[in-house]
Amino acid sequence: MEIREVFAINLRRRRQAAGLSQEELAHRAELDRTYISALERCVYAASIEVVDRLARELGVEASELLQRPSVPKIRKKGGASKTTGE
Amino acid sequence: MEIREVFAINLRRRRQAAGLSQEELAHRAELDRTYISALERCVYAASIEVVDRLARELGVEASELLQRPSVPKIRKKGGASKTTGE
DNA sequence: TTCGATTGTAGAGAATACTCCGTGGTAGAA
DNA sequence: TTCTACCACGGAGTATTCTCTACAATCGAA
Numbered sequence: 001m002e003i004r005e006v007f008a009i010n011l012r013r014r015r016q017a018a019g020l021s022q023e024e025l026a027h028r029a030e031l032d033r034t035y036i037s038a039l040e041r042c043v044y045a046a047s048i049e050v051v052d053r054l055a056r057e058l059g060v061e062a063s064e065l066l067q068r069p070s071v072p073k074i075r076k077k078g079g080a081s082k083t084t085g086e
Numbered sequence: 087m088e089i090r091e092v093f094a095i096n097l098r099r100r101r102q103a104a105g106l107s108q109e110e111l112a113h114r115a116e117l118d119r120t121y122i123s124a125l126e127r128c129v130y131a132a133s134i135e136v137v138d139r140l141a142r143e144l145g146v147e148a149s150e151l152l153q154r155p156s157v158p159k160i161r162k163k164g165g166a167s168k169t170t171g172e
Numbered sequence: 173t174t175c176g177a178t179t180g181t182a183g184a185g186a187a188t189a190c191t192c193c194g195t196g197g198t199a200g201a202a
Numbered sequence: 203t204t205c206t207a208c209c210a211c212g213g214a215g216t217a218t219t220c221t222c223t224a225c226a227a228t229c230g231a232a
């Protein structure tokens with residue numbers, strides 16, 4: 001999983017959890033709305049400065065937005081082994 | 087503390103801990119040597135892609151390189167209160 | 173349908189990250 | 203001293219991020 005994707009997913013989830021629209025978040029973080037949209041679609045690799053500004057407005061640490069999803073406990077009998085895709 | 091600084095400090099500490107020169111790390115992460123130097127001096131705000139590439143070569147998660155140093159348990163009697171500097 | 177709110181997307185330009193060249197400085201070993 | 207390894211730093215050029223404007227699509231409510 002690419003780091004852009006990790007960030008995109010975390011950003012969208014946190015934003016929605018905070019009940020903010022892309023526009024609201026963009027305004028608070030002093031960024032452009034279309035840019036937030038692009039970030040959530042993995043169009044760009046954000047600089048750590050925008051990661052930090054978004055994290056602040058979402059009430060989390062910058063590092064959290066780069067946290068890869070923890071592997072969700074595999075429960076299997078005889079299924080084919082599945083790789084992470086990365 | 088600015089996020090650049092957080093990253094710069096973590097990068098340098100991890101690099102030295104790994105016993106790598108800026109040149110060695112740059113080569114392994116396929117980045118320019120002078121750029122690594124600049125990152126450790128807070129000249130630029132790296133993109134999350136270079137954070138990720140450096141993290142890989144240092145054997146850590148990208149998110150770790152953005153982790154702010156934990157406040158080291160204040161032990162004081164009557165000293166002037168000290169701010170974080172930020 | 174019509175409206176408001178939200179998001180996707182395109183294009184052009186400004187700003188900044190990143191590369192590549194070179195120079196110099198410091199410290200340790202020969 | 204001389205050599206080597208390592209790092210700070212400058213400038214110029216390329217690549218990418220980020221801003222701004224505009225238009226279209228979707229969805230739920232009136």
